[in-house]
Amino acid sequence: MPLRRLALPAALAAAFVTSLTSLAGAASAGPLPPLPLLSPPDALTVTVTGSGNPEAEGSWKLTCDDRPGGDHPAAARACERLAGFARAGENPFAPVPADALCTQIHGGPVTAQVTGTWQGRRIDARFSRANGCEIDRWENMEPILPSVRG
Template structure:
């Protein structure tokens, strides 16, 4: 394949088309590993710190690890970044979804994750619900 890429580059350069664009970097192989910490959810079984590992097989002590890994895989397939914060200046409904907070740290799709979640307004509630069941189902 490398030889074909080199030949294609030479051919396009010789034809005056210029070099090929760079190839996108692929996420390194290996499982996604996340630590999910939940507090003040109102559900004692949901609060705590849970490990989640997604790869060939779901692992860790996360209470919904299989479904959580499936959700993360669907988000990756849709090219969504569920850990991205709400953009500054984003208008959000002033709806309070309760005191629940969460922090997710680790590695997802080969990159470092350190994201905080709350249910402080409509935008934050939507972020939280987009990541269910990685984050527990909580209704304020």
């Protein structure tokens, strides 16, 4: 009888661990649809430094809920771009994969940091133009990030 008592809790524990593993895998797969009533509003802070262009440097707020807001210089277009990522199920804030093969071209010393909330997720992403992959990632984020092409 004691073995039966141990077998059921062990089976339940294994099922629980399997469900947690499945949930963790789903969470890392990309953006999830927002929970309309529970999600915080989409609000990002974009900070750009090192561009050498005063118009492309600074820190801006961007909100994209009912209508574009904040002091971002291209708020409407930036919110449209973010909405496109959401519709496509893409996570534009994901870093370049560690095993990516990137051309070794340098796009300049400019960097950006984007923090806040998007699609119910906390965002803290860094962008640069250090190589071909990072340049593509930056340009994919335009107009959220400013165009700094030479």
